[in-house]
Amino acid sequence: xVDPRANYDVIVVGGGNAALCAAISxxxxxxxxxxxxxxxxxxxxxxSRHTRNFRCMHGEPMAVLTDSYGEQEYFEDLMKVTQGNxxxxxxxxxxxxxxxxxxxxxxxxxxxxxxxxxxxxxxRTNAFFMGGGKALVNAYYRTAQNLGVDVLYEAHVxxxxxxxxxxxxxxxxxxxxxxxxVSKAVVVASGGFQADVDWLADAWGPAAKNFLIRGTPYxxxxxxxxxxxxxxxxxxxxxxxxxxxxxxxxxKFDGGIVTRLDCxxxxxxxxKEGLRFYxxxxxxxxxxxxxxxxxxAAQPDQVGYVIIDSKSLELFMPSVFxxxxxxxLEELAGKLGLPATRLQQTINxxxxxxxxxxxxxxxxxxxxxxxxxxxxxxxxxxxxxxxxYGYTLRTGVTFTYLGLKVDESAQVQGRTGPxxxxxxxxxxxxxxxxxxxxxxxxxxxxxxxxxxxxxxEAARYANN
Amino acid sequence: xxxxxxxxxxxxxxARRQIEICNACRYCESYCAVFPAVxxxxxxxxxxxxxxxxLCHNCRGCYYxxxxxxxxxxxLNLPKALAEVRQESWxxxxxPGAIAKIFHRSGTALSLFVVLAAALLVWxxxxxxxxxxxxxxxxxxxxxMVLLFVPAFTLPILLILxxxxxxxQTIGGEPVRWRHVVGAFGSIAKMKNLSGGHxxxxxxxxxxxxxxxxxxxxxxxxxxxxxxxxATSVATLMHYGLEMSxxxxxxxxxxxxGIPGGVLLSIGTLGLASLKLKADRELADAxxxxxxxxxxxxxxxxxxxxxxxxxxxETRLLNELLSLHLGAVLALFLLMPFSKMVHGFFRLxxxxxxxQCKA
Numbered sequence: 001x002v003d004p005r006a007n008y009d010v011i012v013v014g015g016g017n018a019a020l021c022a023a024i025s026x027x028x029x030x031x032x033x034x035x036x037x038x039x040x041x042x043x044x045x046x047x048s049r050h051t052r053n054f055r056c057m058h059g060e061p062m063a064v065l066t067d068s069y070g071e072q073e074y075f076e077d078l079m080k081v082t083q084g085n086x087x088x089x090x091x092x093x094x095x096x097x098x099x100x101x102x103x104x105x106x107x108x109x110x111x112x113x114x115x116x117x118x119x120x121x122x123x124r125t126n127a128f129f130m131g132g133g134k135a136l137v138n139a140y141y142r143t144a145q146n147l148g149v150d151v152l153y154e155a156h157v158x159x160x161x162x163x164x165x166x167x168x169x170x171x172x173x174x175x176x177x178x179x180x181x182v183s184k185a186v187v188v189a190s191g192g193f194q195a196d197v198d199w200l201a202d203a204w205g206p207a208a209k210n211f212l213i214r215g216t217p218y219x220x221x222x223x224x225x226x227x228x229x230x231x232x233x234x235x236x237x238x239x240x241x242x243x244x245x246x247x248x249x250x251x252k253f254d255g256g257i258v259t260r261l262d263c264x265x266x267x268x269x270x271x272k273e274g275l276r277f278y279x280x281x282x283x284x285x286x287x288x289x290x291x292x293x294x295x296x297a298a299q300p301d302q303v304g305y306v307i308i309d310s311k312s313l314e315l316f317m318p319s320v321f322x323x324x325x326x327x328x329l330e331e332l333a334g335k336l337g338l339p340a341t342r343l344q345q346t347i348n349x350x351x352x353x354x355x356x357x358x359x360x361x362x363x364x365x366x367x368x369x370x371x372x373x374x375x376x377x378x379x380x381x382x383x384x385x386x387x388x389y390g391y392t393l394r395t396g397v398t399f400t401y402l403g404l405k406v407d408e409s410a411q412v413q414g415r416t417g418p419x420x421x422x423x424x425x426x427x428x429x430x431x432x433x434x435x436x437x438x439x440x441x442x443x444x445x446x447x448x449x450x451x452x453x454x455x456x457e458a459a460r461y462a463n464n
Numbered sequence: 465x466x467x468x469x470x471x472x473x474x475x476x477x478x479a480r481r482q483i484e485i486c487n488a489c490r491y492c493e494s495y496c497a498v499f500p501a502v503x504x505x506x507x508x509x510x511x512x513x514x515x516x517x518x519l520c521h522n523c524r525g526c527y528y529x530x531x532x533x534x535x536x537x538x539x540l541n542l543p544k545a546l547a548e549v550r551q552e553s554w555x556x557x558x559x560p561g562a563i564a565k566i567f568h569r570s571g572t573a574l575s576l577f578v579v580l581a582a583a584l585l586v587w588x589x590x591x592x593x594x595x596x597x598x599x600x601x602x603x604x605x606x607x608x609m610v611l612l613f614v615p616a617f618t619l620p621i622l623l624i625l626x627x628x629x630x631x632x633q634t635i636g637g638e639p640v641r642w643r644h645v646v647g648a649f650g651s652i653a654k655m656k657n658l659s660g661g662h663x664x665x666x667x668x669x670x671x672x673x674x675x676x677x678x679x680x681x682x683x684x685x686x687x688x689x690x691x692x693x694x695a696t697s698v699a700t701l702m703h704y705g706l707e708m709s710x711x712x713x714x715x716x717x718x719x720x721x722g723i724p725g726g727v728l729l730s731i732g733t734l735g736l737a738s739l740k741l742k743a744d745r746e747l748a749d750a751x752x753x754x755x756x757x758x759x760x761x762x763x764x765x766x767x768x769x770x771x772x773x774x775x776x777x778e779t780r781l782l783n784e785l786l787s788l789h790l791g792a793v794l795a796l797f798l799l800m801p802f803s804k805m806v807h808g809f810f811r812l813x814x815x816x817x818x819x820q821c822k823a
Binding site: 042043049050052111113114116117118129130131132133134135138142251254256257258260314317318319320322 | 484485487488489490491492493494495500503506525526528529530531532533534535536537538661662664672673
């Protein structure tokens with residue numbers, strides 16, 4: 001139990017990767033530190049629980065990372081996905097600092113492993129956490145607690161009281177009781193707002209009610225909303241979020257990695273009317289899965305249907321739910337709730353547009369349809385070998401991009417200048433760097449880099 | 465066509481459900497041999513699940529790393545699910561299975577068996593022929609001991625080999641090559657599957673904190689047991705081959721092997737028992753906690769009574785200690801096919817099979 005009257009130097013709001021990096025850094029700088037984690041212990045760690053790697057710059061092969069991945073290439077990759085919608089200074093700071101993060105993470109208990117089977121394409125750019133994000137979170141909580149950091153779970157921060165350029169107190173509800181905590185410095189690292197479906201619907205329209213939330217149900221953006229409401233500078237567009245196409249049977253929240261479906265490139269995807277709506281073979285799946293989140297969101301009822309045949313069943317990573325299986329397309333349509341005649345017609349048209357050629361599942365093989373709209377540019381093989389398999393696709397939101405504006409010391413910006421004792425790290429400020437799009441593993445890089453900066457700066461302020 | 469007794473399908477079905485989730489995630493790939501074996505397949509037969517269960521060393525790294533453990537609706541607890549399949553695979557392949565079930569699950573039954581065996585020895589020592597030799601052969605002749613222990617050792621070993629044959633058929637094992645055996649013994653020698661993949665060890669006794677304690681205590685137990693076994697074997701050879709009979713001096717081979725072996729076995733088993741008290745029972749097969757604990761303690765009794773027998777051989781306690789030690793050894797031998805002892809044989813088979821699959 002934490003004493004609400006205790007004098008903390010630094011209070012960290014949030015309990016994921018960025019919050020833990022901040023708390024550890026603050027404690028190592030001598031600050032008496034408290035973590036306020038909204039989730040119960042079993043669900044601690046925010047979206048970090050579901051992560052598996054961080055994107056890491058390196059000049060030569062380094063531990064589990066192969067080859068090299070320089071600052072320029074890293075930055076160009078970021079420019080490609082964000083289409084320039086980034087803060088160059090902050091982005092370069094994150095990229096440059098990522099290399100030294102690796103050793104820091106190992107020192108603080110994180111263990112790495114070679115890139116996982118099925119993810120070979122990331123072995124050069126991304127360092128995988130052994131056991132995944134929850135193992136990382138566990139290691140950081142142990143490290144933090146060994147450094148004397150106090151942790152309060154199920155601590156719901158409802159309001160940060162602002163007076164001019166300072167935060168003077170924090171309102172927190174814990175086990176049905178209201179507390180008002182005071183500390184010299186505050187770090188907010190409480191994530192985005194994706195679990196607040198009403199807020200998503202405000203930004204996206206009612207379609208958002210049908211979205212699935214891939215990560216923690218505890219990132220409801222309460223602190224973000226509270227601070228934006230107090231005229232702190234925000235960045236990013238509330239309609240921007242990282243959204244991917246996932247198995248439609250996934251749970252509403254917290255389905256994580258196992259709900260992804262990698263079979264779209266080998267399939268025909270139709271909407272609930274049985275009609276195709278986009279080129280399934282435009283590019284390799286790691287470069288396209290985020291686009292499909294938005295494509296599916298634009299379809300009636302925000303749902304898509306992936307149809308494959310037995311030729312393709314073993315070409316992609318298995319997912320958590322077995323596919324719907326049928327001996328005929330008509331039967332499959334019945335099981336999926338699709339109009340059978342229309343589906344048959346769509347597949348016939350597709351099959352007739354397929355051409356002869358070499359099929360190669362792991363590279364752009366150029367095996368394209370002819371005279372079909374929309375086309376399928378690669379991996380276009382007729383769907384003709386029963387049994388047939390189907391999956392439903394829905395939009396799965398990973399995180400939102402609307403956030404607080406920070407500077408290079410992670411200090412939160414007010415309208416008339418920086419807040420003296422408020423820092424932000426992780427998804428709550430990632431919108432500064434990720435205006436749109438996403439680069440695998442970059443969220444954890446931002447959280448680690450800015451979490452460490454925020455913790456160090458908050459402790460420095462508190463110590464003075 | 466030989467009929468293979470089926471392991472409880474509920475346990476297998478539950479493990480399969482969980483394994484399929486793991487196969488869609490793969491975050492635990494580097495922890496141990498289980499995950500690469502999972503990731504190399506898309507569908508899992510009953511035999512596959514039994515094989516995976518015997519590859520699992522219950523280090524629990526995957527449980528604490530898992531984002532899908534309860535209260536998450538996926539409710540993963542892979543160490544428990546595999547422990548239950550593993551337990552049932554041992555019991556179902558044992559002959560007779562009903563006896564295995566009793567001694568695996570009931571620590572009381574196992575303890576009573578030890579007491580009965582010790583009592584039997586008290587009686588045997590009274591009626592058995594004595595030899596004129598020194599030490600404990602003055603209580604029971606070497607030939608009498610051999611007459612008792614050779615069948616008490618070989619018949620259970622035969623039963624274990626029979627159950628291993630059943631297991632090997634169930635998992636679809638292929639002809640064994642030398643390199644498979646070398647690979648498997650390499651894993652066992654270092655207890656690689658309790659290293660956590662990174663060398664920091666298991667998550668056994670203090671939630672998600674890594675520790676090599678269990679690995680080290682297990683090594684002490686295993687190497688201690690092997691040293692004791694070697695000491696007894698060497699002594700038998702010396703007795704018959706070189707006509708050198710016990711008691712042996714402290715610098716003789718049986719003692720140089722046996723005393724360190726006994727000390728290691730005592731320390732190892734005591735350590736394992738104390739870790740077992742701290743570990744969360746819900747991350748293993750809770751039904752056999754008592755039987756497992758009794759088995760660890762039986763090993764402890766075997767080693768400490770053996771050491772005591774050596775150090776107190778000149779005292780009036782010789783008779784009682786000999787009864788206790790020989791009784792415990794007799795119980796251990798007889799219960800080999802029906803107790804936790806089989807885990808070593810099944811793990812070896814599973815690791816050999818794993819080497820085959822990797823090749």
